[in-house]
Amino acid sequence: MSQQKKSEGSGHGAQSRAAAASALFQVLEKGESLSAALPYATSKLPDADKRLASAISYGVLRVLPSLNRLVGAKLDKPLKGKLKVLHYLLLVGAYQLYCQRIKDHAAVSATVEAARILGKRNHKGLVNGILRQLLREAPSADDSHQRELPCDSMQNHPRWLFDAINNDHPEHADNILAENNTHPPMWLRVNERFSTRDDYLRQLQDSDIAATADASAINAIQLHAPCPVEKLPGFARGHVSVQDRSAQLAADFLNVNAAHRVLDCCAAPGGKLLHLLERHSFEQPVQAIDIDPKRLERVGENLERAGLSAVIHCADVATTNDWWDGEQFDRILLDAPCSATGVIRRHPDIKWLRRAEDISELAKLQKQILSSLWPLLKPGGELLYATCSILRQENQTQIESFLQQQSGASLIPITAEHDTLQLLPGQYGGDGFFYARLKKAQ
Ligand SMILES: C[S@@+](CC[C@H](N)C(=O)[O-])C[C@H]1O[C@@H](n2cnc3c(N)ncnc32)[C@H](O)[C@@H]1O
Numbered sequence: 498m499s500q501q502k503k504s505e506g507s508g509h510g511a512q513s514r515a516a517a518a519s520a521l522f523q524v525l526e527k528g529e530s531l532s533a534a535l536p537y538a539t540s541k542l543p544d545a546d547k548r549l550a551s552a553i554s555y556g557v558l559r560v561l562p563s564l565n566r567l568v569g570a571k572l573d574k575p576l577k578g579k580l581k582v583l584h585y586l587l588l589v590g591a592y593q594l595y596c597q598r599i600k601d602h603a604a605v606s607a608t609v610e611a612a613r614i615l616g617k618r619n620h621k622g623l624v625n626g627i628l629r630q631l632l633r634e635a636p637s638a639d640d641s642h643q644r645e646l647p648c649d650s651m652q653n654h655p656r657w658l659f660d661a662i663n664n665d666h667p668e669h670a671d672n673i674l675a676e677n678n679t680h681p682p683m684w685l686r687v688n689e690r691f692s693t694r695d696d697y698l699r700q701l702q703d704s705d706i707a708a709t710a711d712a713s714a715i716n717a718i719q720l721h722a723p724c725p726v727e728k729l730p731g732f733a734r735g736h737v738s739v740q741d742r743s744a745q746l747a748a749d750f751l752n753v754n755a756a757h758r759v760l761d762c763c764a765a766p767g768g769k770l771l772h773l774l775e776r777h778s779f780e781q782p783v784q785a786i787d788i789d790p791k792r793l794e795r796v797g798e799n800l801e802r803a804g805l806s807a808v809i810h811c812a813d814v815a816t817t818n819d820w821w822d823g824e825q826f827d828r829i830l831l832d833a834p835c836s837a838t839g840v841i842r843r844h845p846d847i848k849w850l851r852r853a854e855d856i857s858e859l860a861k862l863q864k865q866i867l868s869s870l871w872p873l874l875k876p877g878g879e880l881l882y883a884t885c886s887i888l889r890q891e892n893q894t895q896i897e898s899f900l901q902q903q904s905g906a907s908l909i910p911i912t913a914e915h916d917t918l919q920l921l922p923g924q925y926g927g928d929g930f931f932y933a934r935l936k937k938a939q
Contacts, residue, residue, distance in 0.1 A: 509603070511610035513539070513546040514593075517553040518586035518615060524558070524846050526581060531558065531846040557585075557592045558845035559678045560653050563646045564588045564595075571627045582615055583624065590628045594635060595644045601632055653678055657853035658838070665889045669921055673887065676923035681842040683723040684927070686740040686768075687716045688775045688803065694718065697737060700730040711925070715749070716772070717742040719926055735803030740768045743839075743920045743927035744885070747830060748772040750911060750918075750932050751881045757827035761785040761807075762814045762870060765792030767799040769832060769883075774805040786810040786820060815869040825875040833863045835884035835891050839929020842922055860890045867899055871906070874937045879909065882933045887921060892931035905938040 516538040523534035535554060539547045557564060568587045569575070576584040586608060593604035609625045612618065636644050651659040652674035663670040685708070687697045694710055698718060701708045706724055711717035719742070726732045726739060747769045753759060755777045761770045764785035773783060785807045787793050793811050800806055812820040814831075836859055841847050867882065874880055884891050896917060900906055911918040911932055922929040 510546060510549060510607045511614055512542055513550040514553070514586065514589050514608045514611035515614035516542060516546070516550040517557070517589045518582055518611060520550065520554045521557055521585040521588065522582045524554075525561075525585070525849060528850060530850065531555065531844070552597070553589055553592055555845055556596055557588050558849065560592070560596065560646055560649075561588070561849065562649045562651070562653050564591050566647065566649075567591050567595075567631060568627065571630050580617070580620070583612065583617055583620055586611055586615065586624060587627055590624065591631055594628065594631060595646050598643070605629065605632070654848055658848060658851070661853075661856070661888055662838075666887065666921065672923070673921055673929075676921075677841040677848070678845075679842055679923070681741075681928070682926055683720045683739065684711075684741045684745075685718045685720065685729070686738045686745055686772060686775075687718060688736050688738070689716060690775055691731065691734075691736040697730070704728065704730055711742045711745075713925070714742040714745040714927075716775075717745045733802065735805075738768070738771060738799070738803075740772070741840075741843075741928045741930075742925065743930035744768055745772060746918075746930070746932065747832070747881060747883055748776055750883075750934055751828055751830055752879055752909075752934070753777060753828045755779050758824070758875075759783045760826040760829045760870075760873065762829060762831045762866070763787055763834060764796060764809075764832070765789055766795035769830060770796065770807060771799055771803055771805065773830075774800075774807065775803065783807045784810065784826075786812055786814050788813050815866050817869055817873060821873060825878065826873055827875055827878045829870055829874055829878070829880040830883070831866065831870060831880060832883045833866060833891075835859055835863070835886040836888055837885050839885040839887045839920070839922055839931075841929075843928070856888055856890055859886075860895060863891060863895055864899070867895075868902075871903060871937070876905075876937055877939045878937050880935045880937070882931075882935060884931045885928060886931060887919065887929040892919060892933075893917060896933045896935070899935070907936050907938070909934040909936050 520534040520538040523529040524531050531554060535551055539550045568591055590608035593599050594601060605628045608628060609621050612621045612624045654674055662673050666673055687694045694716060698708060698710060707721035708718045729737055731737060758781050761783060764770045765787035770785050790811050793809060796809060810820040836851055836856055837844060837847050886892060908916050910916045911934060917933040920927060920930045
């Protein structure tokens with residue numbers, strides 16, 4: 498839970514509550530992602546208010562059904578139309594009372610004042626009345642000023658996802674559901690062109706940043722507490738990047754060397770691409786493709802920060818005639834578009850934006866991309882299929898059906914025990930990820 502100061506002046510911080518309510522409205526009513534809605538809603542706020550609005554909106558999305566139930570029970574009739582934003586403001590208020598270390602009176606007054614900022618001055622009494630009712634009925638806070646939220650039988654997941662997780666991972670379902678509602682750790686990837694991981698750990702120690710090296714992802718460091726990137730030694734010069742440890746395994750599994758001709762599909766914002774470039778001085782430029790021009794701008798920025806380069810195509814990867822020069826690749830990394838159900842800890846909006854029917858659509862798209870790319874692989878070449886999904890349909894089932902259709906394709910086992918690798922959220926501290934190494938017959 499957030500580490501806000503316990504006391505705030507009356508009404509102080511109302512802007513951050515109003516911004517959180519607006520961002521939540523955009524996500525839950527308009528289907529926008531929180532990572533797009535939040536910067537817009539908080540663009541005019543000072544950094545401290547931005548951080549508070551972010552902590553509140555991410556937090557609300559983690560426990561949305563529990564908060565909806567609390568607030569819904571206090572409303573005579575649902576808030577609709579132009580008043581709907583007040584529903585989200587009430588969730589913002591309830592979240593502070595239950596889940597944040599903010600004094601009750603400060604939380605209530607700032608939230609009531611936020612109603613005015615949202616243009617609902619006449620409804621300040623309603624917000625005040627409901628938050629005070631919640632306070633009267635709330636269990637008293639413990640020493641750390643935390644109240645326990647009423648339980649939700651699906652651990653604050655939508656029914657379809659709760660069922661899919663239980664179906665695909667019956668033994669681990671409880672753990673996955675609980676992990677999905679936690680705050681993920683911050684992981685770094687050390688750029689081995691500038692320092693060894695041990696050297697970088699010493700630099701972190703000198704900067705009073707506590708961290709631990711990962712046991713198997715050889716460039717990965719887990720910070721004991723999140724830290725603004727500006728405080729990381731050498732961040733601006735590309736000495737280190739932020740990347741989850743599960744994602745860092747791609748650079749190992751691709752089994753690449755400097756002589757290989759390499760294609761990175763679905764490359765933006767460039768995390769795995771940069772990792773490859775940091776590790777190898779390729780004889781031919783790596784080619785990277787993504788369909789989203791905005792996200793490709795981030796690839797450009799990241800390459801520039803690290804002083805590295807690649808050939809970038811903005812294209813639909815499946816329409817190979819539009820961008821392929823006809824020369825096959827030794828290695829293809831396909832970080833396929835997916836449900837992102839492995840990274841719900843980082844993006845809790847995924848729980849509410851994804852629909853059950855999206856999964857079949859995504860599986861169709863993945864299948865189409867895989868079969869369009871296969872002819873681009875040299876005989877004897879390898880394609881690494883990766884997703885940040887934990888759903889079988891996008892992962893094991895997808896690969897099994899590909900292997901049935903492509904007689905020249907076989908699996909190279911990822912580890913001695915596993916043909917493919919399904920990492921679950923929180924496993925080794927990392928995100929949920931899937932990897933399969935496909936080899937093309939000679
Ligand atoms: C999981 S993200 C990739 C993350 C990236 N590999 C990294 O390590 O930073 C998936 C990407 O697929 C891209 N994408 C989705 N459909 C695509 C398509 N048909 N062709 C090319 N890129 C696509 C999205 O724009 C998105 O950037």
